[in-house]
Amino acid sequence: MFDSSLLAPIHAFLQAETPNEWVHEAQRPENLRVVLTDHLICELKAAQSAMFLIRRYAVDEDSAQALLQWLKPYEDFIYRQKGDWQSLSQTNRLKKTMLPRSDSPYSQELIDKMVLLIKEELHHFSQVLQIMQEYGIAYENVNSSRYAKGLLRHVRTYEPQALVDKLICGAYIEARSCERFAVLAPHVDEHLGQFYVSLLRSEARHFEDYLKLARQIANEDISERIAFFGQAEARLITDPDDDFKFHSGLPVSAVHA
Numbered sequence: 001m002f003d004s005s006l007l008a009p010i011h012a013f014l015q016a017e018t019p020n021e022w023v024h025e026a027q028r029p030e031n032l033r034v035v036l037t038d039h040l041i042c043e044l045k046a047a048q049s050a051m052f053l054i055r056r057y058a059v060d061e062d063s064a065q066a067l068l069q070w071l072k073p074y075e076d077f078i079y080r081q082k083g084d085w086q087s088l089s090q091t092n093r094l095k096k097t098m099l100p101r102s103d104s105p106y107s108q109e110l111i112d113k114m115v116l117l118i119k120e121e122l123h124h125f126s127q128v129l130q131i132m133q134e135y136g137i138a139y140e141n142v143n144s145s146r147y148a149k150g151l152l153r154h155v156r157t158y159e160p161q162a163l164v165d166k167l168i169c170g171a172y173i174e175a176r177s178c179e180r181f182a183v184l185a186p187h188v189d190e191h192l193g194q195f196y197v198s199l200l201r202s203e204a205r206h207f208e209d210y211l212k213l214a215r216q217i218a219n220e221d222i223s224e225r226i227a228f229f230g231q232a233e234a235r236l237i238t239d240p241d242d243d244f245k246f247h248s249g250l251p252v253s254a255v256h257a
């Protein structure tokens with residue numbers, strides 16, 4: 001179905017595999033709505049967090065404003081129920097070139113990589129919205145799972161370590177998303193499965209982008225920090241979780257079965 005060499009680095013990076021019980025839960029037709037809706041919101045969050053990182057740390061004021069405007073129609077849709085999927089698919093454009101802040105220690109490379117990543121995430125967002133349309137699922141907001149919060153609570157509060165930790169969390173979230181697309185693809189209908197495989201191809205690089213940036217910015221060995229977040233991430237995936245979502249843990253129904 002897909003080139004397994006794409007997944008090898010992801011499996012090597014993650015410290016736990018998705019439990020089969022999660023896959024069973026995700027396959028249930030009544031859960032398609034929550035899987036797709038949460039996935040849609042995750043695509044926006046991936047764009048938002050990349051954007052937050054470059055606005056906060058890297059780009060000049062004009063660029064920061066242009067970034068905010070770029071994301072606004074998507075945020076209006078998700079948080080204020082304004083707009084529709086057709087109009088959103090026309091808006092994925094950033095006209096301005098992003099420029100680094102004069103005092104920024106972060107490179108143009110960070111900015112360029114993040115802008116590319118945001119573009120890809122917004123494209124995925126539109127694709128998921130289109131798939132939802134095809135399956136007759138209207139968008140309704142769902143609460144976020146414990147997952148991202150559970151990782152980000154370990155982020156240190158001083159710089160540059162805070163940025164390094166956020167980048168490591170970003171790497172884990174990206175890698176886990178890929179792993180989930182791969183485990184889901186053979187268990188859903190063919191059309192959706194092909195979509196997951198296409199996302200997997202596009203996302204497989206993102207976690208390495210985040211890690212590379214984390215290493216550059218830390219300027220020291222961060223392998224212990226990566227291992228620490230890897231353990232925290234694995235617990236979020238394998239510990240019982242009563243809230244079924246795209247990144248949730250072991251479904252409690254499986255624990256009680």
Ligand SMILES: [Fe+2]
Nearest residue numbers: 043046121124
């Ligand atoms: Fe994505």
Ligand SMILES: [Fe+2]
Nearest residue numbers: 046174203206
């Ligand atoms: Fe991604």
